[in-house]
Amino acid sequence: MNTRIRRTALGLLGLFLVPLVAQAAAPAAVARHFQQPVEDSPALILDIPDIAEEGSVVPLAVKRWEGRAAIREITFFNIARPERPLASFRLGKGARIEGLKTRVKLPASTTVYAVARLANGKLIGTGKPVKVTIGGCGGPGKVE
DSSP states (O other): OHHHHHHHHHHHHHHHHHHHHHHHTHHHHHHHHHTSOOEEOTTEEEEOOSEESOTTSEEEEEEEEOOSSOEEEEEEEETTSTTSOSEEEEOOTTOOOTTOEEEEOOSSBEEEEEEEEETTSOEEEEEEEEEEOSTTSOOOOOBO
């Protein structure tokens, strides 16, 4: 019986550690896409649901940008598959990033990571975990 409890505890610990490791490795994985380092920044705030009831149409928006430099480009990544961006936008001079909205497809629970290129060429990023449920019933969905 103790072995079963131990295995269950280790399995649950793994469910919590895997997303943390994936999120910590996010800047390195997406930096290869830009061939430039990405600095984590709390100044860029994403608006994406914690739990997505339908993975094929997950709303994604930039809630707030608290930095001083203008954002010229923003790219969104699914950390489970960082080699291919979910969406990318280029902004003209004077364009505001707040309120930028789109919908993305997430086949499984993951972390969505946004990378913004500032006017000075610097890359900043931030991520937010999203749990995708099957059929909107609050079940575990497919966890990567």
